[in-house]
Amino acid sequence: MTLDFDVVETTIDDIHAAYDADALTCRELVERYLARIDAYDADGPALNSIITVNPNATDRADELDAAFEEDGLVGPLHGIPFVVKDQVETADITTTFGSEAFADYQPAADATLITKLEDAGAVILAKTNLPDWATSWFGYSSVNGRTKNPYDLDRDPGGSSSGTGAAVAANLGAVGIGEDTGGSIRLPSAYNNLFGIRVTPGLLSRNGMSPLVVSQDTPGPMARTAKELAVVLDVAVGYDETDEYTAATELTDDAGSYTDQLDANALAGARIGVLRDAFGAADDPDSGPVTTLVDDAIETMQDAGATIVDSVEIPNLDEHLDATSLYILQSKRDLNAFFAARDDAPVDSVAELYDSGQYHDILDLFIGIAEDGPDDPEQEPGYWKSVAAQLKFQRDVLNVYAENDLDVLLCPDAQVIPPTAEAIEAGELDTLTFPTNTVLASQSGLCAVSVPAGLSPDGHPAGVELIGKPYDEATLLSLAYAFEQVADTREPPETAPPLDN
Structure with missing residues (x-):
C-alpha cells in the first residue's frame, strides 16, 4: 500500500481506484478508519459518535480482499466502510437503539438495508449514537451519553442521526446511514x-429498524459528496415484501439508476422557489449566519443558471405544521408494536421503559410520548384529523410547485447554527419547537436533500435544503451534484486531522 493514500475526505471512487491500482487493501483501509475512531472518537476530542465497533470488521475486509484477488470488485460498494445509526438491526453487532435497556441486545437478523449493503460489498464498520429511540433533535442517549459536534466541541451535531453525522464528518467511516422521520438525516447533515x-x-x-412514526420513517445515506448518496440509493432502493410501504417503488422508474442520471449542469434552467418564511432573522446571532450562508448558496445556484423564484409562500404553513404532527399521537403505538414483534426484546412497552427510568432525561419528546401518547391512536378522533391534514398539506405544497412552475423548493434545513450543549442541558430547547424546517417535507410526504452551505465565520456549519416532489429523488440528486461542482462548501473539521500513515 502506498503511504500517500489518506482516508480524509476520500470517496468511493478514490477507494476503488486504489484497490484497482493495488495501492490499498480493504483490511488496510478498515484499520485506518479504526485507528481514527481510537484517536478521535474514543480519545483526543472524544467525539463519542460510535456506540459499538464491529468486532468482525477486519474479518469481513479479509473476505473482500480474497474475493477481489479472485474476481475483482464484488459490487458497487466493494470494501467501503459504513458507519450505521444504531437504529438499524445488525445480527453480528449489538443494536441498542440508543437505549440503555437494550445495551446488550443482539438482534436475530440483519435489517433488509444491511443485507443489501453487504451484498453490494460494504463493510459495516461501526454503529453510531442516537438519542433513545430517535426521539430528539439533539445527540444524547442513555446508552452512550453526549455526541459532540466535530466543528465545535461545545455544540451539538444534530439528531437524531447524530453519531452518523459526526462520524462521517470526522472521517471515521467512508459513508454513513441515518434515519429520517422528521429531519433526522438532514439536520445532522446540515x-x-x-x-x-x-x-x-x-x-x-424499514424492515429491521425501530420506528417513530411508521408512515414518515425512512433510512437514507449521509456522505461527503452528492454522488455517494446516489451510489448507495442505487443499491438500496427497492421492493421488500417484509415492508408493505415499499410497494411505493412501483411509482418511480428512477430507482437503481440515480448515479447514471447525475447531471453536472442540472442547475442551468432549474426553477427554484425560495421559502423566505422559513428563514431566520438576518440580524439574530443564531440565525443570521445561517441566512447569510444560504443566501450565498442561492446566489451560486443563480450564477450556475438556475432561475430563482424568491419569496414563494405555502399558505398557512405554521398551521399546517401544527396540524400534521403525529409524534405524540402515533409513536407509542408504533414502538409498542416493534417490541411485541421481538420475543427477546428486554422490554415490552414504552410504559416499561418510562417507568424504569431507562431513558436520557433531556428527551422531552420521549417523555411526552410516554406520558401523553395513546396506546391505540385509532380510537382518538384527533389522530385521524392529523392523518387527513397531512394529505391536505401535501396538496397545498404541490399547488405551490404547480402555480410557480417549480422544480424544487429551498430553505435552510434549520434556521439556527448548532445549539450549545449548555443550552440543551439547561432545558432551554424543546424538541417540538426547535426551529428546524425539515418537518415540512416529512409531514407532507415529500423527499428532500441537505446540501452543505459551508461554514460561518465562527466555523459553524449550515445546510441548504432542497425539497422535491414525491419520487423525484433523481432531480434532487442532480441539483445537489451540480451545486457541488460550482461551490466548494465541504471541508473537514480541524478536530480530526490526518493521522500519520
Whole structure:
C-alpha cells in the first residue's frame, strides 16, 4: 500500500481506484478508519459518535480482499466502510437503539438495508449514537451519553442521526446511514457539513429498524459528496415484501439508476422557489449566519443558471405544521408494536421503559410520548384529523410547485447554527419547537436533500435544503451534484486531522 493514500475526505471512487491500482487493501483501509475512531472518537476530542465497533470488521475486509484477488470488485460498494445509526438491526453487532435497556441486545437478523449493503460489498464498520429511540433533535442517549459536534466541541451535531453525522464528518467511516422521520438525516447533515437525503417513504425498506412514526420513517445515506448518496440509493432502493410501504417503488422508474442520471449542469434552467418564511432573522446571532450562508448558496445556484423564484409562500404553513404532527399521537403505538414483534426484546412497552427510568432525561419528546401518547391512536378522533391534514398539506405544497412552475423548493434545513450543549442541558430547547424546517417535507410526504452551505465565520456549519416532489429523488440528486461542482462548501473539521500513515 502506498503511504500517500489518506482516508480524509476520500470517496468511493478514490477507494476503488486504489484497490484497482493495488495501492490499498480493504483490511488496510478498515484499520485506518479504526485507528481514527481510537484517536478521535474514543480519545483526543472524544467525539463519542460510535456506540459499538464491529468486532468482525477486519474479518469481513479479509473476505473482500480474497474475493477481489479472485474476481475483482464484488459490487458497487466493494470494501467501503459504513458507519450505521444504531437504529438499524445488525445480527453480528449489538443494536441498542440508543437505549440503555437494550445495551446488550443482539438482534436475530440483519435489517433488509444491511443485507443489501453487504451484498453490494460494504463493510459495516461501526454503529453510531442516537438519542433513545430517535426521539430528539439533539445527540444524547442513555446508552452512550453526549455526541459532540466535530466543528465545535461545545455544540451539538444534530439528531437524531447524530453519531452518523459526526462520524462521517470526522472521517471515521467512508459513508454513513441515518434515519429520517422528521429531519433526522438532514439536520445532522446540515450541522456536520454533509450531504444527506430523505427519500420518499417506501423507496427504502424499514424492515429491521425501530420506528417513530411508521408512515414518515425512512433510512437514507449521509456522505461527503452528492454522488455517494446516489451510489448507495442505487443499491438500496427497492421492493421488500417484509415492508408493505415499499410497494411505493412501483411509482418511480428512477430507482437503481440515480448515479447514471447525475447531471453536472442540472442547475442551468432549474426553477427554484425560495421559502423566505422559513428563514431566520438576518440580524439574530443564531440565525443570521445561517441566512447569510444560504443566501450565498442561492446566489451560486443563480450564477450556475438556475432561475430563482424568491419569496414563494405555502399558505398557512405554521398551521399546517401544527396540524400534521403525529409524534405524540402515533409513536407509542408504533414502538409498542416493534417490541411485541421481538420475543427477546428486554422490554415490552414504552410504559416499561418510562417507568424504569431507562431513558436520557433531556428527551422531552420521549417523555411526552410516554406520558401523553395513546396506546391505540385509532380510537382518538384527533389522530385521524392529523392523518387527513397531512394529505391536505401535501396538496397545498404541490399547488405551490404547480402555480410557480417549480422544480424544487429551498430553505435552510434549520434556521439556527448548532445549539450549545449548555443550552440543551439547561432545558432551554424543546424538541417540538426547535426551529428546524425539515418537518415540512416529512409531514407532507415529500423527499428532500441537505446540501452543505459551508461554514460561518465562527466555523459553524449550515445546510441548504432542497425539497422535491414525491419520487423525484433523481432531480434532487442532480441539483445537489451540480451545486457541488460550482461551490466548494465541504471541508473537514480541524478536530480530526490526518493521522500519520
